[in-house]
Amino acid sequence: MAQEAEYDLVVRAARAVTRSGIGPAELGITDGTIVVVNQPGSGIRGTRELDLAADETLIPGLVDSHVHVNEPGRTEWEGFASATRAAAAGGVTTIIDMPLNSIPPTTTVAALDEKRDAARDQAFVDVGFWGGAVPGNLADLRPLHEDGVFGFKCFLLHSGVDEFGFLTADELEEDLVELRKFDSLMIVHAEDSAVIEQAPEASGTGYRDFLASRPRKAENAAIAEVIDRARRTGARAHILHLSSSDALGIIAAAKRDGVQLTVETCPHYLTLLAEEIPDGATAFKCCPPIREDANRELLWQGLTDGTIDCIVSDHSPSTAELKGVDHGDFGTAWGGVASLQLGLPLIWTEARRRGIDLAQVVDWMSRRPAEVAGVQHKGRLAPGFDADFSVLAADETFRVDAHRLFHKNPVSPYQGKELVGVVRRTFLRGNEIDGQAPAGRLLRRDAIGSVATGGDRAHTTAR
Template sequence: MLDLALKSRRVVCPDGVREAVVVLQGGRISHVLPHDAEPPGVPLVDVGNLAVLPGVIDPHVHINEPGRTDWEGFDTATRAALAGGLTTLVDMPLNSAPVTTSVANLAIKRAATQGQLHCNVGFWGGVVPGNAGEIEPLITAGVLGFKAFLTHSGIADFPNATEADLRQVMPVLARHGLPLLVHCELSDDNDAWKQNDHRSYPNYLASRPKEWEDDAVAMMIRLCEEFRCPVHIVHLSSANSIAPIAAAKAKGLPLTVETGQHYLYFNAKDIADGQTQFKCAPPIREKANNDQLWAALQSGIIDFVATDHSPAPPDLKQLESGDFATAWGGIASLQLALPVLWTAARRRGATLPDLARWLSENPAKLAGLSQRKGKIAPGFDADLVVLDPEKTFVVSEEMIQHKHKVSPYICQELAGVVELTFMGGEQVYQRPAFTHLNQGKLLTR
């Protein structure tokens, strides 16, 4: 492992942006020195005015391997991560087959990573009806926490959990201090909307109303208060839930919240009928709603932003028919996590330290990695991204490393070009080439 020093006029540290030299030794950050320092015995790489940030951590990714590797896989997903400045992913327990609801299934998933892990990856376990007996063994096996759906997941072997199921597992998670991540929609079974125009985005949007989310969030706040189990609301899209979330946090409940890049970058008016590449659940809502999500993120009520990268082959996205009723719901965006958020954020006066907090520091806390990842500070892992924040690019299919080149961001002009990615002190990506693959490690809590 080659030790080196990285010099920049814009190093994003926990206390703000500073001119500094970051010394990388033994896979960690050993020192953050003044800009004029010349540490002896290590090569000095001067990146000038390019920004140096902690590597991006995305704790909401569907990699889908094994079982649905034709949708995505560890090789393509972790390559895309490096190209986007992401150094750590946490894989969701579903869309793969088998799903991560038992220790045996976790072992199968870990085995599938062999020889194709290019960034660090951890795993969430799953909570489904009937697997309460697997929760403690999965904790012992090293999962970082657990995920549950309150509505149909779209995958038959990952059914939604009921309140009774959660009541079985939340005391266990509270005892261990592990988070329960929840897809918050309490759906009714009204499919009447499918009798209307399947290509209509307003029709699809109306089919998953804010009330579904709001009722589910209210239930999770109530259970969080009862059990004092850490609860994390994934991909919040309904701004109606912001006030109750703020009130719960003010009471000191162990509640955290993420939203997705697509809920901040797009709004419903951006989506034409038939554009199923935008389909996700919960759906992308009206602009006023998005503005409220931004305000909650900037005030700290929403803790961070994660992609919910959920790719599928073009035929499953129904790109030709434009049928929202049958299209797979999921936004493919892993490689673009940083520039999408930065493009939208800088229009609202956000700063590079905001970006580091929303994409690195706070996600590290959820995953139980905050003692070693998510900050540029001595003792932390040397996972870094070198970014040109002013440079822009237009998203093209050719540059995307995801297995399928389907994304609503195609042809969007984004700000923030990832020039270099370092992982564990190793340079693993220098635009546009990968320089050191197969350096990823499996992460356990």
């Protein structure tokens, strides 16, 4: 008599990234949750069974906590359908959407409802939401928290869009005092507006001129301010998209002192170099900017020594027209890099050149961002976690063609770059993402972590 299946799905891999590192593993999955992780030969059976090829590695689904989807309001830049397809193609199974550049921005519960309505029928991966902290919405912070946002984003200088205002240092402290009452997280775009105002104005096609308009000292000063205000209030703060390696020292000191501080950086700061950016190449423009080779090396050191906690995309696309690809003027072009689909191969290509193993890369891009953002049951191949995973051909190479990515606008600073690491398949709660039937859920954070309510499951029919 045939042995009765114990699990909905059994996955077997000669190479899997688990809490023990990289090695062989068998996963038993039921109701979308990992139940067991065994050594091969344990004899478990599944209604469905998946055996990976010899050149494939099983990795947990990545968690990208810094994605600008831009829908509703600027859906021509990106939208939930295109963004989440791109995420899945890049091995990302959970994203957290930024409160701008959608219209309206996510600064009230009513605006959050609009965002959820826009996402609900279109998400191919799970989607959570950040709230926004702007001048005048102090009273909206607790209601947004109670409605499930994962924390609050603020700027310390003009955000790039007029509808999302920036906070003064005193307003930041006032909001931190409020967030501490319910243990929420403030995530900060840390560049100092006064320093930027005193810097040379960005204009023209010269990348060096643009770089001079966003000096390191603007980041350094703003990060020091965030640390000071977090120290004084006892609130939790997170530094977004760290670009200036000069700030690593004060960040490390603050962490040693017990300040509740976490830090992220992004693929563009770890893989691209100011010295190699041609004049007029506005696809490379982002704020804070891509800096020099020596700076990049120190950022990698900050990752390996634990000063920097995680790597996320800061996927911030726009149309080709707004990106200035025709005129190449860094002063007027939109500042943002689209990399949601490419983050894993970008970082893996650079990391393996440095002797950093895949398990460490995956940890920086899955477990750590999930922990920083407070996303529960994501980012690990372990019992009790969602069965979100990807099949990675870690040694296979490809050349970037922006027109073949799922990003809505084919503008990329990585065009033509040869990368290693091909995501062959991605699974959400044990079901393969096919790019046709959206089955992602909308995540909420509450007292016990992130949950998806039944009404927030995306429809399982294609739009």
